[in-house]
Amino acid sequence: MAPTTPKKTKEEPASKGSLNFSLISDVIDQTTFEQILEMDDEDDRDFSHGIVFGFFDQAETTFENMETALESKNLGELSSLGHFLKGSSATLGLSKVKDACEKIQHYGAGKDESGTSDEPDEEVSLKNIKTTLEDVKRDYKEVEGYLRKFFGDSPAPSE
Amino acid sequence: MDGGQTTTNTAPSGNSSDFVRKLYKMLEDPSYSEIVRWGDEGDSFVVLECEKFTKTILPKHFKHSNFASFVRQLNKYDFHKVRQNNEENGQSPYGQNAWEFKHPEFRANSKESLDNIRRKAPAPRKQTQSNEDSVPTQQIDLLNQQVLAQQQQIQHISDRYAQLSVDHQLMLQEVLRVQKTVLNHENVIHQVMTYLLSVDARQRRDSKASAPFPAQNQGGSTLSPSQVASMDDEPSSPLQHASKLLSDMNAEIQFNLTSLDTLGEPPKTGPVVSTPTPLDAQRNGIVRPPTAAGGPATNAALVYPKMNGEIEPVVYPVGATNGIDPMYSDHVNNVPYPMPKQEVDESRKQFPDNRKKSNHVDPGWMRSPHILLVEDDATCRQIGGKFLYSFSCVIDTAFDGLEAVNKIQGGSKYDLILMDIIMPNLDGVSACHLIRQFDRTPIIAMTSNIRSDDIQLYFQHGMDDVLPKPFTRKSLLEMLEKHLVHLKTNPPVMEGPQQPTAVTMAVQSSAAQSVKEDSSPGQSPATPMNNWQSPGQYQGMTAVPANLQPVQGQYVPATPAPATVYAVDQNGVQYPTAAPVPMPTAAARPQQRRQISDMSSAAENQNLAKRQRMYAQPMANPVQAARTG
Numbered sequence: 001m002a003p004t005t006p007k008k009t010k011e012e013p014a015s016k017g018s019l020n021f022s023l024i025s026d027v028i029d030q031t032t033f034e035q036i037l038e039m040d041d042e043d044d045r046d047f048s049h050g051i052v053f054g055f056f057d058q059a060e061t062t063f064e065n066m067e068t069a070l071e072s073k074n075l076g077e078l079s080s081l082g083h084f085l086k087g088s089s090a091t092l093g094l095s096k097v098k099d100a101c102e103k104i105q106h107y108g109a110g111k112d113e114s115g116t117s118d119e120p121d122e123e124v125s126l127k128n129i130k131t132t133l134e135d136v137k138r139d140y141k142e143v144e145g146y147l148r149k150f151f152g153d154s155p156a157p158s159e
Numbered sequence: 160m161d162g163g164q165t166t167t168n169t170a171p172s173g174n175s176s177d178f179v180r181k182l183y184k185m186l187e188d189p190s191y192s193e194i195v196r197w198g199d200e201g202d203s204f205v206v207l208e209c210e211k212f213t214k215t216i217l218p219k220h221f222k223h224s225n226f227a228s229f230v231r232q233l234n235k236y237d238f239h240k241v242r243q244n245n246e247e248n249g250q251s252p253y254g255q256n257a258w259e260f261k262h263p264e265f266r267a268n269s270k271e272s273l274d275n276i277r278r279k280a281p282a283p284r285k286q287t288q289s290n291e292d293s294v295p296t297q298q299i300d301l302l303n304q305q306v307l308a309q310q311q312q313i314q315h316i317s318d319r320y321a322q323l324s325v326d327h328q329l330m331l332q333e334v335l336r337v338q339k340t341v342l343n344h345e346n347v348i349h350q351v352m353t354y355l356l357s358v359d360a361r362q363r364r365d366s367k368a369s370a371p372f373p374a375q376n377q378g379g380s381t382l383s384p385s386q387v388a389s390m391d392d393e394p395s396s397p398l399q400h401a402s403k404l405l406s407d408m409n410a411e412i413q414f415n416l417t418s419l420d421t422l423g424e425p426p427k428t429g430p431v432v433s434t435p436t437p438l439d440a441q442r443n444g445i446v447r448p449p450t451a452a453g454g455p456a457t458n459a460a461l462v463y464p465k466m467n468g469e470i471e472p473v474v475y476p477v478g479a480t481n482g483i484d485p486m487y488s489d490h491v492n493n494v495p496y497p498m499p500k501q502e503v504d505e506s507r508k509q510f511p512d513n514r515k516k517s518n519h520v521d522p523g524w525m526r527s528p529h530i531l532l533v534e535d536d537a538t539c540r541q542i543g544g545k546f547l548y549s550f551s552c553v554i555d556t557a558f559d560g561l562e563a564v565n566k567i568q569g570g571s572k573y574d575l576i577l578m579d580i581i582m583p584n585l586d587g588v589s590a591c592h593l594i595r596q597f598d599r600t601p602i603i604a605m606t607s608n609i610r611s612d613d614i615q616l617y618f619q620h621g622m623d624d625v626l627p628k629p630f631t632r633k634s635l636l637e638m639l640e641k642h643l644v645h646l647k648t649n650p651p652v653m654e655g656p657q658q659p660t661a662v663t664m665a666v667q668s669s670a671a672q673s674v675k676e677d678s679s680p681g682q683s684p685a686t687p688m689n690n691w692q693s694p695g696q697y698q699g700m701t702a703v704p705a706n707l708q709p710v711q712g713q714y715v716p717a718t719p720a721p722a723t724v725y726a727v728d729q730n731g732v733q734y735p736t737a738a739p740v741p742m743p744t745a746a747a748r749p750q751q752r753r754q755i756s757d758m759s760s761a762a763e764n765q766n767l768a769k770r771q772r773m774y775a776q777p778m779a780n781p782v783q784a785a786r787t788g
Contacts, residue, residue, distance in 0.1 A: 035632045039545045047545060055538050083581055083607075088538035090607065090629035 019150050027143050032093025049151050055088055056147075059097070059140055066104070066133055075122060078129055079108025094143050100136035104129050178221075178232055179265070179276045185220045186267070198253075201268065203241055203261030205253045230258075235278050238262045349648075522550050522640065523648045528574040530639075532556045533563040533590065534605070535582040539628070543577065543605075546632045550639060559583050560590025567594050575642055577626065580606035580617070588620045595621035601642045605630065 021030035040047045062085045069077040082104030089097040106115035107128045119125050186197055186204050194208045194216060206212045213226040221229065230240075241259035253259060264275040530552045534540040540556055547554045555571065557563040559582040567573075576594070580587040591602050604617040607628040614625055626638050640647065 032629060032631065036542060038632075039542070039549060051538060051541050054541070058536075058538060080581070084536060087536045087579075087607065087628060091536075091539045091542050093629070 019146060024143075024146060027094070027096050027139070027146065029093035029095050032091070036092065045151060052092065052147050052151065055092055055094075056144060058088055059085060059144075063133070063137055063140070066129075070126065070130060070133065073122070073126055075108045075110065075125055075129075077108070079105050082106075082108055094140075096139040097136055097143060100132055100139055103132045104136070107132065176236065176273075176276065176278065179236060179273050181220050183265075183270065183273055185216065191216055197267040198241075198259055198261070202263075202266050203259050204265070206258040206260075207253055207256075209256055209258060233260050236262065236276050237279055238265065522636065524551055524643070524646045525648050526646065527551050527553045528639065528643050528646050529553045529555070529572065531563060531566065531571070531573040531576045531600075533558075533560065533576065533582070533587065534579045535559050536579070539579070539605075543630070543635070546635050547639075549632070550636055552639070560585030560587055560593075563590050564593045567598050567600070573600050574646060575639065576600055576602045577605050578602050578622070580604055580608055580613075588616060588622075591617070591622050592620040603638055603642065 019028065019033075021028060021033075036048050036051060037045070062081050066078060066081050069081060082101045086098050086101035086105055089101060102115075103113045106113055107119070107125045109115065110119055110122070110125060111117065112119050113128070113132075119128075182204075185191065186195065194211045195204065195206045197203070198205050209226060213224050213229075217226065217229055218224045221232075223229075238260040239262070241261050262276055264272040266272060528551075530547050532540060532543050532547065532554055534543060534556065535558055544554050544556060555566065555573070557566055560578070561584045563576065563578065564585065567576075578587040578591060582590075585593075587604060587606070591604075594600070594602065601623040602621065604614075604622045604625045605628060606613070606617075606625065609625060609627045617625055624638065624642065626634060630638075
């Protein structure tokens with residue numbers, strides 16, 4: 001759960017057409033991601049490419065919306081945005097991003113990071129979300145880099 | 160040569176060659192004098208300007224413009240080119256480029272002698288003419304014969320073709336007829352199977368209810384543990400094998416295999432019943448020790464005897480468990496929480512394997528299921544849609560609950576609705592509540608919010624099952640197969656076992672089921688949640704029917720409620736194994752809606768209890784865990 005610092009491994013976990021899942025097992029859930037790849041036609045990656053790059057757009061937009069909601073201190077919106085991105089990232093098996101989104105969802109709902117106990121102080125929740133949002137963006141950039149490489153795209157602009 | 164030929168062949172004047180006469184006529188035209196004219200001596204003619212001659216005169220008189228062929232023609236009539244070189248200066252008196260031709264008989268002002276100019280080979284020519292009469296007739300005869308022969312051949316071929324096409328038509332019709340027959344037979348077989356299974360299930364139920372003890376006696380006398388063990392494999396494998404064959408058949412060639420399968424199955428049912436029971440016994444014995452730390456030895460001992468008594472009912476459940484286990488593990492995997500995979504039982508392992516194979520096979524629908532996918536998230540919608548598509552489903556999508564309700568209200572018919580919970584405009588639970596006012600289509604909640612209180616809420620508002628997010632392709636397929644059994648081409652196999660299992664399971668797991676339901680109402684949300692999330696810890700219990708059984712036993716005693724009958728049998732078995740923590744609430748609820756079925760046989764009971772199975776199990780597990788712990 002805890003976001004570890006996403007320094008890129010020197011062993012190149014991703015190259016075009018292949019992902020070394022063992023190196024990024026905390027970032028991408030192999031089983032989930034591969035079952036999406038299995039849905040591709042034999043000779044191309046059109047389907048998975050579309051899904052993944054659609055998710056990129058979705059994620060960027062959601063992050064922007066989260067920033068906005070953070071400024072307006074709209075905890076409910078933040079929780080809902082966290083839930084939303086949690087769903088799509090989980091579907092792709094992007095575990096790290098999903099975990100962070102789930103935290104945001106819980107914080108936004110006035111809970112602690114696991115959603116089990118209440119956090120009455122809104123300011124604390126907002127602060128937690130702010131931190132977590134930074135984490136999730138970093139996690140997202142990391143996995144985005146892997147995936148863009150995997151799909152043979154130009155590497156994502158670094159942070 | 161020249162003289163001989165020409166002189167000897169005195170032919171009538173009319174015989175003079177056209178070519179020669181044309182040539183002569185041409186030379187009589189004074190307007191050509193610059194181009195072609197008689198030679199100075201009058202015994203030859205001269206082409207002064209070869210180019211002009213070719214282009215203007217030749218076409219007029221000889222209908223071609225090829226000087227070379229003109230010269231060839233001249234040669235044929237034995238004209239000779241006059242070579243100036245040899246004489247005098249080697250220069251032609253008519254100019255360098257002039258061509259002078261001469262023939263002894265070809266002289267100016269001597270038209271009569273033209274008849275003496277003939278082609279070099281007059282003799283062959285005449286022969287050919289004479290031959291021409293005879294040869295043609297021969298050839299024509301030959302050709303005619305050939306044509307006739309070919310016509311006959313063609314006639315033969317076309318006749319044969321016509322015959323073949325008629326034959327082909329006949330064969331096609333025959334094949335179609337056979338196809339229909341086979342399909343009808345298949346249907347009949349399926350129906351018979353279903354009937355047999357239901358009868359079987361009823362009998363077991365009756366026997367269970369009426370004489371659990373007698374059953375025990377029988378089991379004790381007839382079945383030894385070893386026997387039981389051997390039995391285990393047989394029942395399940397034949398059933399599975401048959402169903403697998405059926406599904407395979409459907410996908411590819413239905414005819415032969417289906418009939419074979421159907422034939423094979425009926426005999427199996429009998430033996431199956433007895434065999435499955437052993438399995439349960441084994442499972443119980445095996446599972447319990449790991450799960451419940453309590454008195455393993457005693458439990459095991461107790462288990463076998465009791466199990467034997469119930470053996471028959473158990474059989475089907477075994478099959479059901481197969482279905483269930485995979486489901487459960489899938490869910491577990493899907494669920495974010497880590498699950499320890501402690502599938503100790505050999506019997507279990509067998510089942511999952513089989514299950515997987517069957518999963519990858521074409522679902523084998525009788526027709527494509529119509530699925531409504533309600534999902535606001537584009538990624539999930541796309542992937543879910545793609546998965547469904549790969550299962551040969553017809554997919555409709557709705558962006559939110561509102562759209563879904565509108566679609567149903569608008570008269571759209573679906574076999575299943577997959578409903579996200581948290582959506583804009585109208586959430587899934589509310590949408591389901593509205594749809595339930597006028598429609599009973601199975602609705603599966605598709606959500607990552609699977610805390611026990613959440614799930615209870617879903618069920619309260621009429622949802623039939625929960626597919627935890629993120630779902631896998633496999634878990635999705637299993638959900639489909641569970642709720643669309645009636646669309647499967649091999650439903651009888653599954654259903655038959657399921658129902659019986661359900662019954663048996665209910666008995667065994669009634670406690671467990673009750674636990675689940677009980678837990679949700681009685682327990683605080685927090686505890687259920689914990690249970691859910693950490694199924695892995697207790698997973699052995701939850702996932703495996705055996706686990707459930709122990710639970711049941713535990714609860715059963717506590718709960719006097721409806722499940723009692725079943726409880727009796729199971730109680731005996733289960734009591735020893737699981738630490739009995741009586742749950743009043745659980746007892747009351749055991750048989751409620753889906754949970755019961757879910758808990759006990761979730762997989763098996765699909766028909767009856769299918770839907771709630773998954774949750775029920777998890778629920779039960781937590782409870783169990785709590786109790787055991």
